Amino acid sequence: MATTADAEPVSETAADPTEAKVGDLVERTAASIRSWIITGKARPGERLSEKAVAETLAVSRNTLREAFRVLTHENLLVRRPHAGVMVAVPTLASILDIYRVRRMIEGQALRGALPGHPATDIMSQAVETAERARDEKDWRTAGTANMEFHRGIVALCDSEHLDRLYATVSAELRLAFGLLANPEYLHAPYVARNARILEMTLAGESAAAAAELDDYLVQSERTVAAAYSRRASHEQA
């Protein structure tokens, strides 16, 4: 957000009705900024001025500060005392941590999966969307469907806590993707693997599905970490 010209005030009709319950301005404001971050509209390391953002979103400074506080606790923003907030700059350590968490949670989820679990519907639909998007070379949609697939895996646990943890971890990962050159191709080739994991899960072969997933995550981590290491140099305070 170098310039403020291309941003809209916080919308009344929230984009994601599942997250932002209408009537909570702070939460809607946080959702707006969150979407700036995960779509790359606000880049890592970029400083967000209270006055500028408040004017852009047409909210008061107090309201904005509450939203900042929330996003800071989600590790999407970093506060420096008396120096404002900036978009978090992912480190290699944070990326490795994210994948460690994913392997633990998603692996356990698949190992304990029951074939008839309602969350398999989320997974099925995500695979379907991803395959269609891939055929149309719509990598953005394919990427979103990919993350939705893994959200479905976590949902197999039936745990609100794990769902929430995964949501924040997922947002952090998308922030990290923003550092990469062309993130689309990163998860594009994995559409087929997701389909196989789904098949195995529906067939009740949970151990095989978990093994396949673990291999997927190891490979994905390696790809992302490598891309991170060879990215253009950048510095952080």
Added chain:
Amino acid sequence: MATTADAEPVSETAADPTEAKVGDLVERTAASIRSWIITGKARPGERLSEKAVAETLAVSRNTLREAFRVLTHENLLVRRPHAGVMVAVPTLASILDIYRVRRMIEGQALRGALPGHPATDIMSQAVETAERARDEKDWRTAGTANMEFHRGIVALCDSEHLDRLYATVSAELRLAFGLLANPEYLHAPYVARNARILEMTLAGESAAAAAELDDYLVQSERTVAAAYSRRASHEQA
């Protein structure tokens, strides 16, 4: 907090130096209220008035609202639109969810534990403190040391995300303990089991340690759930 007479303003020298970095009034305020909740000074279902709490802690309502927002995201407070915040009332479902998360995270942590990991120091010290406290029948200290022990287990993962998740889950569990008649005796008999888990971990017998822990958690969950079910009836909106 029916009356405000017995509360101090938010202290400059924070009680827990690891969490509250001095110079952040919102975080210190949240820490104060958090301690009210986990020590039972503020009881489940109790409403917290903005004006009253702000005056008690000698902070402005804006500052307090930021702290409320944080604690709401930690599931320690619940917001009802235009009706203020109240201390969360744990449900049986939330308690079961907490134990599900604990089994997953702590079990995985022990299975992948290396005997020389620095986190074993946390565990050793916690066991020592708990044993001494048990001999002196200081159940409060024993309980705190017990939770510290399990925090040490999670620390074996070397994952910031899991550490943070466990911190919030742990706070929620202490809130649930507040509903029980005499929570001290609940974890008192487990001091010996912790010591055995520690021994096994230090000896590199990670599978056995994990099995012992899982049994511990199943039994603890059963005890807590039973106490919850037979507690005095209470209602929630």
Added chain:
DNA sequence: GCATATTTGTCCGTATGTATA
């Protein structure tokens, strides 16, 4: 290294709408 300008941190006052007695 220093003086200045800008921004954050915190507070207060107030208007409006909602829930509850």
Added chain:
DNA sequence: CTATACATACGGACAAATATG
């Protein structure tokens, strides 16, 4: 149903600390 109390959200004010020239 009315009235009161309170949460929501805004804007302005001031001190303190940081960033800039």
